[in-house]
Amino acid sequence: MKNDATDPLRPKVEARLAQQLATRLQQAERQITPEQSERLKALRLMAVAQIQPVSATAAVAQGRALSLVGPSLWRSWLFRFGAVLPLIVLVVGLLVLQDYQQERFIRVTADIDTALLLGDLPPAAYADPGFARYLKLER
Template identity: 35%
Template sequence: MKHPNTPTEQDVDRLGQYFSSQLTLATPGLPHDITERLRVARHLALAQRKPLVQSRLVKNAQINHNGTLTGPSDEGLNLWSILGSALPLLALVVGLMAIQWVQQDNITSEMAATDSALLTDELPPDAYIDAGFAQFLKQRLGVNAAHD
């Protein structure tokens, strides 16, 4: 794949400075009327070039009221920027909803296991208040499920 050899803006400026210095070195030997025409032509060229350079500088870097620089703000709201902003937010919301659903399902299944153990066992209800006994029931239900 061939890349076109296009000069950058810095290359063009460097080349212009080089030619300007070469013209400045050659002007002492020229007659006065030619040097005046060259001086006027340079001023006209600089006057035409100046608005372009200033507009590029304003476009590339803006100074805020607090003295900080910002980049160009020409990034409009198009479809890709909206999707690029909305998709991570949508993925986050879906992930949080899935976590909530799984936790709610776990809590519901633990409550159902405790209720079924309470209804089928001959233990008093006060035994289920004890945290150690609740842990014992969870282990026992896990062992029973493994044997099934």
């Protein structure tokens, strides 16, 4: 696929298109009646009169106000829900993870208790410090 930015003919085609457009506009200008010309002039003056000059300080103040208020989309409940949804998913995920860890701890503890109760040794043997060292060495 050829990239338009590297096309050497592009400036020539754009210049030719601009020349054709200027020619057509000049032809259309010749066909405007004096009445249409006066109406266009009046409309142009009305449009210029409606433009209110904005000072630089007002534009900066308006920009600060807009940045503090935020986009108008905040008013939409769907946008708010979309912004809060990741937080809700995070909290639910942490609660599920905590429940899983707790169930795992209970299962491991139950397996240890079962092994102790079903084993051949008496429970007093597990309280002996020498037996604890022996178990550590066995592993």
